[in-house]
Amino acid sequence: MRRLLRRRQEPRIAGEVAAAAAVSMPVADPDLTAAAFFDVDNTMMRGASIYHFARGLAGRGLFTTKDLLRFAVGQAIFRVRGNENADHITEAKETALAFVAGLKVDDVVQLGEEIYDEVMADRIWAGTRALAQSHLDAGQRVWLVTATPVELASVIAQRLGLTGALGTVAETEHGVYTGRLVGDLLHGPAKAEAVRALARKEGLDLTRCSAYSDSANDLPLLSLVGNASAVNPDGELREHARHHGWTIHDYRTGRKATMIGLPIAAAAGALAGGVAAAIALRRHYRS
16 A cells, blocks of 8 residues: 555656756746646657667767667566556666766766757757747747656757756765656656646646647646647547647658657667666766
8 A cells, every 4th residue: 555655646756856956047028827848759859868868978989789778678668567567667767776876967967968969959850849939939938848867858958948847857966866866757647747846836827838749648748738739649649639629740751750759769768768878977987
């Protein structure tokens, strides 16, 4: 019973932690009660952001393909079965955290900035970026909401000129990662909890807010706001969006539309890329 209760509380705790860590950029002529929330992977950016980060590290010779594949397999299992089995979530989390301890936050941020410019910038969906800009032009704040570590998510938000980012928060002491999470992964229901907590903090009216995602995993978030849209949606989300009259934006074409997000996002999502990155950074900064 305690374990079940703790599992039910984890999304709320993760959401509150993410909202508390959020830092916003000022908006000219602000609409103080409305905001827009965008998922990152396959919504704002083609593929998984943390995978692109790991690729950037690989390009610097900081880890091997074997390292990435080993943890990618575990992440694929987590994505398929993690929502149903708390043991898989715990195991995946503990595996990642074993490598995070001791890394410097500043090092991760610096590499994130470099790799965004080199690898990620040209993978931003122009259509989704235009949607975000339309909200900014209306004086609304625009937030990224993602399971990606908040440091990398914030780099992406800054490069795009957005308000800020809600992401997974790792515990730090004196600028160094301890190897523990503050709360939990910002995934599924936790995203909705983060937005709900941010709305309280910022005085937002959620009925006037908008949300965009590609995945049915984000239905709790999409259902929370007054204006929900599906972007490059998976099959389940497309069906749900049609049934509820939500706007659908699809910027994919042909074969890319069927393949986007399958090998990359499933096999090398947040934890897999994060672990691979941690391995690389640990080797690099110890050498």
